[in-house]
Amino acid sequence: MKLEEMQAVWSEMGDQLEKQKKLTDKMISMMIQEKYRNKLNKIAYPEILGAIICITAAVMILLNFNMLDNWYTQVSGIISILVLLLFPILSLRSINRMSKVDIAGNNYKxxxxxxxxxxxxxxxxxxxxxxxxxxxxxxxxxxTSKLIKGKDIFAESISVWTYGIAIPLAISFFIIFSRWVYKSYQNNIDAAESLINELEEND
Incomplete structure (x- = not known):
């Protein structure tokens, strides 16, 4: 085999190896992209469910707003509706932004x-x-007291149970639940980030 022919064969083999490497890197990036989205879905699905619950609650308050017959229950109703609608908008927008990260199309940086x-x-x-x-x-x-029971909690005499046990229990549950959700989300975010860091080895 002549030197020119050998050089042509080596060049062709080099091109094939380069194409194969690019294809392998692309496949790895696509696999990482899929795993990344799966991790984010563990955050997205509960948030979608929460969004449905929040929007449903906001609509129920709005449809029955006429039952809130004094200024403080009306103000509470308006604030509740705004918060219930703000929750899903902010949450789903931020999750959507993270899920749009194009791992397969971008480089590591x-x-x-x-x-x-x-x-x-x-x-x-x-x-x-x-x-x-x-x-x-x-x-x-x-x-909720007005819509479900038809009672004004500010006009009713509130028992020791409500002040001494029910409210502290509700606050404790909220804090514990919030921390559990935060820790769970943080674990999935860290796992998603570690997947991105795998790209550095292939970049």
Whole structure:
């Protein structure tokens, strides 16, 4: 075999190996993209369910708003509706931003930058949701009491059970549940981030 022919064969083999490497890298990126979305779905699905519950509750309050027959239950009703609608909008938008990270189409640095922006926004939303949830827990009480029982909790005599046990229990449950949700979401976010970091090895 002549030198020119050998060089042509080696060049062709080199091109084939380069194409194969690019194809392998693309397949790895697509697999990481799929795993990444699966991790985010563990956050998205509960949030979608929560969004449905929040929107349903907001609609129910709005449809029965005429039952709120004094200024403080009406104010509580308006605040409840706003918070219940704000929850899903902020949450689903931030999750959607993270899920749009194009792992297969971007390089490692671009992917990491895009992800970091989405993560920062999501963590802000989580923190805001915690405070809004705490506010909602109190403002929705007179609304639900009026809509379900037809009673004004501010006009009724409130028992020692309500002040001494029920409210502290509700606050404790809210704090424990919020921390559990935060920890669960954080674990999935960390797992998604570790998948992105795998790209550095292939970049």
């Amino acid at each position: 671009e992917t990491l930058l895009e992800y970091a922006k989405g993560k920062k926004q999501f963590m802000k939303v989580m923190k805001l949701s915690y405070y809004l949830g705490f506010i909602l827990m109190f403002v929705i009480m007179p609304v």
